[in-house]
Amino acid sequence: MSTPVTVIGTGPRRAGSCSPSRLSCSGGAGSRRRSVIRRSLAGRLRWTPHMGVSMRIAQLAPTFERVPPRTYGGTELIVGLVTDELVRRGHDVTLFASGDSRTAARLRSVTPEPIRYGSRTDDDLTHAEYLQLANAQACFLAAAEGEFDLIHNHAGVEGMVLAATSRTPVVSTMHNPFTARIQSIWDAYPWFHHAVSAASAATFPTRGALPPIHHGIDVDAVEPDRRPRDIHDPHGYLLFLGRFSAAKGADRAIQAARRSGRRLILAGKIDPHDITHVRSAVEPWIDGDHIRTVGEVGGETKRALIAGADALLFPIEWDEPFGLVMIEALAAGTPVIGFRRASVPEVIEDGRTGFVVDDVDEMAAAIGRLADIDRAACRRAAEKRFSVGRMVDDVEAMFRSVLDRAAVVAG
């Protein structure tokens, strides 16, 4: 099913060697080294990357949640979708994830179950991050044995640190925001990365950057609610879905809904450190009728809640890397009204699949114009722009570009 490919010489940087983000090398020890590489490559590179040839791919997942996640876990959801689709397309995929994961790929696990960070175990595991490291190390040790053509790292920093000495090409998908605090890890990371939106990409280092890839979901599995909508239906509702934090803006959704005179349902979890915010800015407005909360939702309940909504409100005030819930709404035919920040203008087509607004007043006004949005257009946008197929097309093309580049640098 797969043909081994050994791409060498583009990994750990040394004096005079090549950066994988440069396609040409010059001078010094690098030249001597390249000629050695060229000779050894001649005998070893039996495979020319091109469309239609399967690759041996390691998918490195976090171990904070299983793949796919039970409820929350955007990263693990995407890892699961990418992994299974790559297998379906004939690639030889090994998934490094917690042992209770469900996958079409070969599963390797250092832990039977995921350990959420911050949680305490009774066997002296003081940091869930250590399991994440053990999982990443298992992946890189297998790679060092020549098992993979490429490592796709979804485990963030834990994967990047170990990638510093990897000779197998690595692509890291940056599911979380960039933080300059760990700049030194970026400086030592010799491989590739990509963000999940153009807005997020702009915050990451340019060295090794590949074009961003928007997330996709299993749109076919989402049943849109095709009943005709009456914007004045007293049973109609707007939806807020996410953590009740200041960044996500449950409070701003409430104010927009109140100003528009429409009903709002809030669904999501309350983290301990958000309790003060919730007490002061959310709870006072809950009346159980016009403004209601339904706690955490998942599975069919979540899907029905999204499909039944007249619109999803997404009044974020943080740099959300992507915002999966927006495309979950579009897949159900539900328009999205979001704040003009981070990925939002990339995902929402203003006036066509929802509205991009600047503040609570504009959000309230946009709610009044929801009749202008064709729910079928929302669904079509999801099918065209945010499907698993489109996402994995992009991922496959990225993999081939990485292997092409690695081969060019090496050869």
Next chain:
Amino acid sequence: MSTPVTVIGTGPRRAGSCSPSRLSCSGGAGSRRRSVIRRSLAGRLRWTPHMGVSMRIAQLAPTFERVPPRTYGGTELIVGLVTDELVRRGHDVTLFASGDSRTAARLRSVTPEPIRYGSRTDDDLTHAEYLQLANAQACFLAAAEGEFDLIHNHAGVEGMVLAATSRTPVVSTMHNPFTARIQSIWDAYPWFHHAVSAASAATFPTRGALPPIHHGIDVDAVEPDRRPRDIHDPHGYLLFLGRFSAAKGADRAIQAARRSGRRLILAGKIDPHDITHVRSAVEPWIDGDHIRTVGEVGGETKRALIAGADALLFPIEWDEPFGLVMIEALAAGTPVIGFRRASVPEVIEDGRTGFVVDDVDEMAAAIGRLADIDRAACRRAAEKRFSVGRMVDDVEAMFRSVLDRAAVVAG
């Protein structure tokens, strides 16, 4: 001041290569590889490890707390003492720690201040462990450039994971308990480790294990309270000093003190997850007179509290790797009454520097026999067995043994 030494070939394991914990190798590719190593070593090993020659040592600290710690932080305290004493003895020491650390060594930092794990920053650093990794990586990158003869890892798992590909010898001091959850990281760790007590050592893997080294503190800086004691002095008190957790046993100290009819002062912090235990098992007994709490203490207050106590009670019910507070008490001339568990019987000389007991009743009875203990003997035991000098004698001997072994394996 220092002569570079390059010890090669004992690091990352490969088929047919040598384990650093075995002093002889046999067969296969290992033999061929050894002869290559021997040839290259001949030209490179310009230094024979022996007493009196300085070493180029990296001290890899955690970044959860600065070195030395402001208040809590046993690991960072020991790192500071070992580092400064190694410098005093003429070694070339580089300390990898937070930028606010105070050290006689060369300081290298990836972060200006420590970030305690579990704490939240406002710049999207989601895990303090990532700074710890960045710090460890900085150390191993410098080592890969040939900067050190040896890396002394106090940063636990973060250091061990990166040590898997290190060609510079590594010794890890296991400040925290072993957990089987990360067995795979141990399996991939090709270097040395040692525990801080024999009891703790028994819980760690034997491969790569060096003899345990008890902690030491700056005994000379502790002023013992030499006033004559009257065991019936109504102002006399027993002391409990530590977190108010079920494992540390503030509740058991209270019961022992009550049964003995003596006064007890409890000092320490209450972690959020210990609140239930404290409410039910500690608070009901606090009367502000016979049983008193004084909150967290540090610096001179802590030293005075320890020196003034008739005894320290140490009724642990967990596998404390060492228990620094016991030797802080001995240095002040204060006897220790501890439960027979983990390191306690190694630190307390039963009947001479305190008592080793099996339960609360025995602890109460031992309190009644405190007049049998000579406080000067406690102080002398601290000077002899738990000084920085003794600790660093052991550490230096361990370093030389590691470099000798590495040279034997390589040569």
